Amino acid sequence: MPSFTSAVAELDASVVKITRSTNLRPVPAPGSPEELSHSHCTDHMATVRWTDANGWETPEVRPYENLSIPPTASCLHYATECFEGMKVYRGYDGKLRLFRPDCNGERLVNSSQRTSLPGFRFEELKRLIAKLMQIDGARWLPKDQPGRFLYLRPTMIGNGPHLGVQTPKEALLFVIAVPWPDPSKKVPEPGTKPGLKLLASHPDTIRAWPGGFGYAKLGANYGPSLQAHGQALAVGFDQVLWLFGQDRQVTEAGASNFFVIWENKETGKREMVTAPLENQLILPGVTRRSVLELSRAELTRPCGDLAPVEVVEKSFTIGDVEQAWREGRIVESFVCGTAYFITPVKLIRNGDVDIDMLGAAENAGYAKQLKTWLEAIMFGKDGKENHEWSYVIEGESDK
Ligand code: PLP
DSSP: OOOSSSBOOOOOOGGGGGGOOOSOOOOOTTTTTHHTTTOOOOOOOOOOEETTTTEEEOOOOOOOOOOOOOOOHHHHHOEEEEEEEEEEETTTSSSSESHHHHHHHHHHHHHHHHHHHOOOOTTTHHHHOOOOOOOOHHHHHHHHHHTOOOEEEEEEOOOOOOOOOOSEEEEEEEEEEEEEOOOGGGOTTTTEEEEEEEOOOOTOOOSTTTTSSSSSSSSSHHGGGGGHHHHHHHTSSSSEEEEEEETTTTEEETTEEEEOOOOOOTTOOOEEEEOOSSSOOOOOHHHHHHHHHHHHHHHOBBBBBBBOOOEEEEOBBHHHHHHHHHHOOOEEEEEEEEETTEEEEEEEEEEEEEEEEEETTTTTTTHHHHHHHHHHTTTTTTTTTTTTTTEOOOOOOOO
16 A cells, blocks of 8 residues: 555655565676676566546565566556666675765756656665665675676656556556676777767767757667667777757767867867757766866866866867867767766767778776776765765665
């Protein structure tokens, strides 16, 4: 029975009901086919039902299993679905940590509003995840194996049975946890330089548009972009670099935000540039935000061997990137996001032009430095055990 007393209940992770699995699943070894399948979830999942009439019901942590939804469910017909992508990290001090989970909670609430799904106090998301990880953490991320992580996928679907076109009257919020290959362990093909190859999108396909929903993490953004992604992979590229508009503005790359560091043509100053949020074309990445904040704090003055950069969020075009390359002004480029972290870009193909992004120094080291700082926070090491961006999950069960 739902535990709420008011007519429409708030999401409250503290009243979670826990049912433990009696049939534990094998834990895949790092690098195994099961892990590479991105589909082998942990023993439990968190679920919470919502109805328009009563609000959020009692959250549950229960054995992982298939969902049962009616063939008429809203999400199957009207794409009433949104999700988050986060990780839970096993720290070098043995603790489990989430990285800036309130940013994900807030973004999930923004996404759910964009697709008429219910809102909730975003802090409840991290509490729900903590309940799940108190149960699954010890077995799936052993304390004596620091440096490992699981990918977390909080998801909300409109699962009500009403086929008529209408805002969802029922919803399900669930969280699953999935072992995920470590991108830093990927070895480049023999004879090739490390880094991603991006294929600039063709003018006949765009990912997002003003007034649309590119800023929200809706499944509806991803399905229609997969054709271009598949075509890019088929010709040997890693991701699509999404361009927008007649002037072909650079927006983001696959499931990550795109950064370029160059010498500014007018001022001659070194700039770290990424697309802005104001026009709502790109996903406001948690990693993007963290890279911007760290860069503004640490990289606007000399830092080791790294010359200072101005950190700028502004629109720029693929033509600007090509010109910078032709004039030898590219310093470095990288993409960033939860799943693939911070990865240098080595090449962008735009039509029949191959733009070499490695720069004269073959990666000046900004991406590497940012990665080192973020890793220390995520895994609680190098004096960053108590960083304000970390949420430590206490109370893990030993079983
Ligand atoms: N852009 C898109 C389209 C994405 O799917 C993602 C990944 O979630 C990102 C950017 C990076 O966002 P974050 O750093 O929050 O993972």
